[in-house]
Amino acid sequence: MPASSEETLLIARLEARIAALEAALDQRSRDLRLLQRHACKRDLIAIERLAAGLPPLPLGAFEPVFWQETTDLTQEDVRETLEDLWASLAQVEPAGVDRIAKPLP
Numbered sequence: 001m002p003a004s005s006e007e008t009l010l011i012a013r014l015e016a017r018i019a020a021l022e023a024a025l026d027q028r029s030r031d032l033r034l035l036q037r038h039a040c041k042r043d044l045i046a047i048e049r050l051a052a053g054l055p056p057l058p059l060g061a062f063e064p065v066f067w068q069e070t071t072d073l074t075q076e077d078v079r080e081t082l083e084d085l086w087a088s089l090a091q092v093e094p095a096g097v098d099r100i101a102k103p104l105p
Contacts, residue, residue: 036044046056 035047039047042057049056
């Protein structure tokens, strides 16, 4: 039984719609792969949470999700951590004021 012209038009319209959706999905996939290549870990987590309907993570350098445990400790780690801790406890210091004047041994 041959398809009527109305059915043929419907099939053509649906095939065109499927093609457009597939093209949009391909573009979206390319965009997401580009984001994954160039965005930092925190940004990727924030995007993932927002896309899932969750609130973004609070800002902060000491969030457990970003901890990378290691037994290696460098002098730079200690200085940065102390500066962050002082900044979180004390009033804002004028620019150029260094709370930790002496280098650590």
